[in-house]
């Protein structure tokens with residue numbers, strides 16, 4: 001896995017986050033308590049001189065790990081975040097694709113509508129999954145949250161989609177260019193707090209966090225960010241290998257994204 | 263490690279995806295899981311192994327055999343990392359292609375040597391666009407050499423045709439280099455191939471490595487693009503990005519097109535107050551007494567920037583560019599009148615007189631804006647001298663000043 005220059009990556013991300021605040025009226029960010037969205041919030045804090053200038057939304061399906069709830073509440077307090085918890089209803093008869101699709105996406109739709117957000121910052125990365133390679137930094141979604149990946153606006157020379165280009169909202173992806181290992185480099189350097197689920201316990205750790213139903217841990221002895229990075233440098237498996245929904249079919253992610261899943 | 267961006271151009275089916283797939287394998291940059299998955303999909307579709315499938319992630323893309331949007335793949339070679347940007351060679355999707363290509367500093371062009379393929383109109387269009395997008399160096403991979411029995415004559419015919427076109431389009435002599443390859447068999451990709459003994463040059467990755475190491479030239483003066491404002495406690499600070507030069511706390515700057523001098527009284531980068539910032543930094547700053555707005559540009563006071571409403575530009579047209587358009591440049595939007603006076607002839611690469619630009623064509627135009635801007639040629643400062651055109655909100659083209 002390639003390590004990039006995190007100082008340059010942070011500059012690009014900071015530009016995109018500031019651009020979002022500049023061009024939209026009502027911005028929010030998704031925050032799962034995972035490493036990516038937590039790093040993104042750190043970047044935003046620095047870009048805005050200490051205070052994150054938009055609310056962060058946690059989509060809570062009620063079956064996240066206890067560690068995640070504690071991590072969320074502690075950090076929200078420490079960083080003085082405006083936290084919005086959007087409760088989703090678990091449908092026990094569903095699992096995998098349809099579970100994530102219906103639970104999380106419905107809850108997100110509701111909270112977006114309630115608050116009238118016109119831009120939503122989502123901390124996805126291109127190296128996570130093939131289809132994410134197709135994403136833009138600013139990606140318009142229609143009122144049904146659908147992503148029309150074949151007809152995306154041109155994005156070049158620091159000119160991005162603005163509100164005028166869509167009747168729905170715009171998804172913003174400030175850390176699209178980061179690799180998994182870059183997030184860890186940054187976490188280490190900036191001392192970003194880490195959800196303890198990422199550290200090994202009894203020979204296993206979580207590499208990517210979903211909810212308790214469909215995330216499985218990977219074999220690992222890493223007990224620090226440094227050790228996580230050492231393991232990643234030689235790994236042969238993909239980051240999301242532990243996620244149930246990704247295994248079902250090669251193009252499940254495509255369907256989820258088109259439905260508005262993050 | 264810095265990642266060097268490589269834009270991959272070329273006619274559809276000339277082997278771009280295959281090249282990236284083979285490079286991922288040859289440089290051990292793809293995980294076993296991804297390679298296995300690509301093998302499975304090839305089998306499922308009843309084909310021989312297609313290395314390109316490591317890359318193409320959409321199901322429908324594999325079935326249709328067409329790359330829909332830009333795709334990225336990261337490859338490590340020697341002490342460097344390269345990000346390959348695969349752009350669709352499909353004409354209706356050229357808007358997407360421009361988005362991809364604009365991230366590259368130099369380009370790799372695939373030209374298939376297979377009978378009936380060769381240098382096509384799309385190949386030449388990509389070269390014209392590459393020039394417009396500011397790409398200075400091109401490595402041409404003459405591909406599918408295995409299908410023409412690795413014949414030297416076929417390679418040389420393609421070299422000659424591409425070289426002549428490139429000269430006419432305005433590439434510097436020596437900035438376009440050639441290598442015969444087979445993306446499928448990995449000939450001359452990372453190692454010199456035994457199949458092509460008559461070729462004495464370097465393998466593709468080495469040429470790419472050299473093209474990527476060439477130093478960019480440019481002027482060193484301050485260019486600070488103002489982005490907007492942020493609040494910190496009771497203070498309001500200006501935000502901006504330094505695209506060229508350095509900025510110090512206490513420095514006097516000239517804010518254009520306001521024409522005002524101002525002193526930067528405090529300066530922040532990444533949340534910290536600092537004494538000086540440089541190219542690439544997103545800054546926040548205080549500047550008492552001056553109201554800089556989005557689209558303003560900061561210079562050194564002794565510099566003498568040109569401002570005005572009229573300039574000449576090279577323009578690429580996605581569809582048709584009407585006489586009245588919206589123009590976006592440096593974060594601001596303007597109304598603009600466009601009058602075309604020349605178009606590049608795709609057969610020769612030379613400019614001929616014309617008063618309109620055909621769809622997917624490139625031409626020269628005089629542009630008149632609704633209000634005054636800083637006018638700087640893209641050759642001098644690429645970040646500033648380029649713009650996007652919209653027709654009633656729909657993307658219509660791109661252009662560069664100069």
Ligand SMILES: Nc1nc2c(ncn2[C@@H]2O[C@H](COP(=O)(O)OP(=O)(O)O)[C@@H](O)[C@H]2O)c(=O)[nH]1
Pocket residue numbers: 272273274275276277278279280281312314327328329351405406407408409443444445446447
């Ligand atoms: N024999 C041979 N076939 C090739 C070579 N490179 C690509 N191809 C085939 O040409 C077809 C188109 O290649 P692809 O990589 O999809 O082209 P793209 O549209 O430019 O991405 C595929 O069936 C490839 O297997 C090569 O070097 N030799």
